[in-house]
Amino acid sequence: MTTGFIGLGDMGAPMAERILDGGFPLVVFDLRVESVGSLVRRGATAAAEVSTLAKQCDLVFVCVVNDAQVISVAEQVAGAMAPGSVLAIVSSVLPGTMARVGELMAPGGVAVLDAPVTGSRPAAAAGTLTVLLGGDEQVVASIRPVLDTFARTVLYVGASGTAQAVKIANNMMLHMNHLVALEAVQFAKAHGIDEHTLLEVANAGTGRSWVTETWGLIDGMFVDHPQAGTDGIYDMMVKEMWNAVVLSKPAHIGVPLTALGVQVSRGMLRQRETDLRAAGG
Secondary structure (H helix, E strand, O other), rough: OOOOEEEEEEEEEEHHHHHHHOOOEEEEEEEOOOHHHHHHHOOEEEEHHHHHHHHHOOEEEEEEOOOHHHHHHHHHHOOOOOOOEEEEOOOOOOOOHHHHHHHHHHHHHHEEEEEOOHHHHHHHHHOOEEEEOOOOOOHHHOOHHHHHHHHEEEEEHHHHOOHHHHEEEHHHHHHHHHHHHHHHHHHHHHOOHHHHHHHHHHOOOOOOOOOHHHOOOOOOOOOOOOOOOHHHHHHOOOHHHHHHHHHHHHHHHHHHHHHHHHHHHHHHHHHHHHHHHHHOO
């Protein structure tokens, strides 16, 4: 199965590396030459255009930044991918975006899966991500050997769009845990307690979460993420919280805590970045 990978950022590049390690022929595309070059040296083939990649591959993964970019990629590959091939959207996007991608690909007989991942950048490097799948279950089964190269856990959750909804719900909890932890750190410091002591207590007690257990991992995004050093990093870090608020209105549900988190997130994240820089972190 010839696999294509579009978008070789901090998550996409290590996933593509694992696919190569699994022995699958791989064609890659990214606007950043350095990302493409490192994979070509490992045995991948570089495509000059997205549409060129689409013509060569039975399975194409898309791991770009946002909904607009996902739709743009879908528009470029529609008509280029062969009937019976599979387009898997790794990017975290709105369920409605998946519906639009499905509409674009249906005339060409291309199956569409939403395949957002969770587990962080170290998990991507280790090939131990969790992949959430939405779409036709038989199509999921057909690409399982490729998924297994970069994922330790593959969870099928339902029809197209449902995996994106689950990812949003998961990240609502992730980001709210992070904001609460940042607030607790400030509270502890005001009482003369350093954050490492607080984290030791939390991780040995009831305050622990994935955030406290991997403390410093999110901080690293302020340094080495492609959007580090720009205001875009703050919105990117809580994108799914924004999406949850947007989706809550048509669903007629209230998400007041998440909405508050969205309002305070930029200030709290900016302060955390400032504190880290002041401390030399």
